[in-house]
Amino acid sequence: MKEIKLKVEGKIKRLTNKTFKFDERVSEGWFSAVYFLKTGEIVERFKKNNVVTTQFFQKTDAVLCGTDEVIALIKTFAKNVDELEIHSLKDGDKIQPFETVLTITGPYQNFGYLEGIIDGILARRTSVATNVYNVVKAASLSGVKKPVIFMGDRDDHFTQQAGDGYAAYIGGSIAQATHAMNEWWGKKGMGTMPHALIQLFEGDVVAATKAYKETFPEDDLMALVDYNNDVITDALKVAREFGSELKGVRIDTSKTMVDQYFFRNPDVLGCFDPRGANPELIFALRKALNDEGFHHVKIIGSGGFDAKRIEEYEKRNVPVDIYGVGSSLLKINIGFTGDNVLLNGKHQAKTGRKYRPNPRLEKID
Numbered sequence: 001m002k003e004i005k006l007k008v009e010g011k012i013k014r015l016t017n018k019t020f021k022f023d024e025r026v027s028e029g030w031f032s033a034v035y036f037l038k039t040g041e042i043v044e045r046f047k048k049n050n051v052v053t054t055q056f057f058q059k060t061d062a063v064l065c066g067t068d069e070v071i072a073l074i075k076t077f078a079k080n081v082d083e084l085e086i087h088s089l090k091d092g093d094k095i096q097p098f099e100t101v102l103t104i105t106g107p108y109q110n111f112g113y114l115e116g117i118i119d120g121i122l123a124r125r126t127s128v129a130t131n132v133y134n135v136v137k138a139a140s141l142s143g144v145k146k147p148v149i150f151m152g153d154r155d156d157h158f159t160q161q162a163g164d165g166y167a168a169y170i171g172g173s174i175a176q177a178t179h180a181m182n183e184w185w186g187k188k189g190m191g192t193m194p195h196a197l198i199q200l201f202e203g204d205v206v207a208a209t210k211a212y213k214e215t216f217p218e219d220d221l222m223a224l225v226d227y228n229n230d231v232i233t234d235a236l237k238v239a240r241e242f243g244s245e246l247k248g249v250r251i252d253t254s255k256t257m258v259d260q261y262f263f264r265n266p267d268v269l270g271c272f273d274p275r276g277a278n279p280e281l282i283f284a285l286r287k288a289l290n291d292e293g294f295h296h297v298k299i300i301g302s303g304g305f306d307a308k309r310i311e312e313y314e315k316r317n318v319p320v321d322i323y324g325v326g327s328s329l330l331k332i333n334i335g336f337t338g339d340n341v342l343l344n345g346k347h348q349a350k351t352g353r354k355y356r357p358n359p360r361l362e363k364i365d
Contacts, residue, residue, distance in 0.1 A: 014090065015068035015166075017075055019184050026077045032113040044109045053342035054115065055356060056102040056122060058334050063133045064093045064101055065167045066125030070118050071364055074104065078111040087361035092129075092170050100358040101336075108340070115338040122336040124160075125167040131329045132171025134307040139323050141314035149190070150176045151302065151326040168329065192222040192250070203227060205234045206241050213245070220247040222300065229253065230260040231281065232288045239294040248298035248322070251277040251285070255304055277301050279318040286319040300324060 023030075029037045043050060067088045075081055084106035095101055101122070104111055132150065139146040150168035153161060158180070165181025176182050179189040193212055201208040209223045221242060225234040235249045253259060255276040261284055262274045272280055282299060289297050301313075302324030310323055341355040342348060349355065 015072070015184060017072045020069055020072045020076075022073065022076055026073070026114075026117065029113055031117055033116045036113040036115055040109045040113050043112070048107070048109070050108055051106060051344050052108045052112075052340045053103055053105045053355065054112075054338050054340050055100045056118060056336055056338045057098050057100055057356070058095070058122070058126065058336045059097045060334060061097065062095050062126050062334055063129045063171055064089055064095045064122075064126055065091045065129035065170045066122040066163075067091050067102060069121050069125065069163065070102065073114060073117065073121065074111060077114060078106075080107070080110050083107060084111060086364040088364055089358075089360055090362070091125075093360070098356065100356045100361065103361065105342075119336040119338055123334055124332055125163060125170075126336070127332045127334045128164050128167035128329055129171040130334060131307070131331060132168045132173050132325075135305075135310060135323070135325055135329065136172035138307045138311040138314060141311060142317060146320070147174045147322045149173065149300075149302075149322065149324045150181060150329060151324045152330050153177045153181070153326075155327040155330050164330065192219070193224050195224065195227050195252075198224065198227040206237050209238050209242065209246075213242070221245050222248040222250060224252065225249045226251050226253045226259075226277075228260075229257055232259075232261050232285050235285055235297075236288060236292065236294075239289060239292065239297055244296065246294070246297055248300050249285075249289075250300035250302060250324070251282065252303040252324075253277045253281070277303055279313060279316055282318050282320060298322060302326075304328075 025031065068091055071086060071088060074084065074086060078084055084104055086104055088102045089095065132148065136148050139148055150165060150173040152164055156164065161178055161180040162183040165176045166184040168176060168181070169185045175190045177189055177191055182188055193208060197212065198205055198208045201211065205223060205225060205227060209221065213221055223238040223246065225231045225238065228234055231251050231253065238249065239246055253276050257276065258274045259281050261281060262269055268280065272278065282301065285299060298321035299319055300322040301320040305323055305325045306328035313320055339349055339353045341353060347355060
């Protein structure tokens with residue numbers, strides 16, 4: 001768990017303005033709530049010489065992400081940014097409920113209109129990072145650190161891939177599905193074969209795997225084996241064909257499907273839900289591979305996995321070696337709030353809120 005620990009303690013290099021591609025319309029207030037824009041105009045007219053401190057927090061235990069993006073946003077779009085003082089935690093820091101993660105001090109009209117955008121950045125990136133962290137933690141319950149592949153390319157708008165991929169990296173994911181997801185942290189996307197490749201070979205998994213191997217000989221050879229809804233039969237076919245060259249088989253059986261294995265072995269039914277890539281199917285697949293000497297072939301499970309399901313699999317020692325996880329990692333379940341808590345150095349905040357200084361914050365140059 002060393003690599004993950006380093007990430008969640010925030011000991012990684014900060015990203016800079018060069019990393020991000022902001023929409024220039026931010027400066028026009030295009031993405032800001034209109035009441036922030038109106039407030040800026042009023043303050044400029046009536047309270048121009050103000051100095052406020054705005055602090056940002058959320059309400060759960062989480063893995064923080066998005067601070068570098070926010071700092072870059074402020075430096076790019078705040079007015080007279082040299083007049084502002086920013087203190088922030090780092091991406092990857094573990095945070096507690098109501099802990100201050102960021103403060104901005106300066107004239108309100110210089111940065112106030114960015115408040116909602118800042119909340120949104122922190123909410124999305126922290127949610128993804130925390131979701132991934134929880135999945136990675138669940139995948140290691142057996143005492144073995146099992147890789148988690150972030151496969152969220154089809155679950156949200158493509159423009160979010162770079163930021164989501166970075167947040168997944170902060171949370172502990174070791175690989176991402178697209179090149180864009182790796183853009184901010186300097187890697188390339190990884191992947192093997194989709195169902196579409198097997199379809200183009202008329203359902204012949206061996207032929208599709210052979211074509212993949214000849215086209216990408218440097219890749220670890222991984223075969224997708226649920227296309228014909230008979231994972232054990234197809235897994236054994238590719239294992240027999242490629243032997244030691246086959247590194248893994250991936251199961252992506254739909255939750256609406258029951259694999260052919262159970263129709264051949266109806267006596268095992270009756271005590272569990274046989275749909276999808278269920279534990280009993282994976283146990284049977286592992287046994288079938290082992291019985292023919294293919295102990296080296298890893299099993300990759302994908303399709304509908306989340307932290308709770310992975311935790312259940314790990315507690316049962318289901319022989320999944322690698323998890324591919326997608327949609328569950330993109331649920332936005334952590335919201336941030338920005339509050340003005342000091343005015344000209346004195347406490348001034350709405351009832352129920354107060355300035356919460358945090359010694360963990362570091363000043364941003």
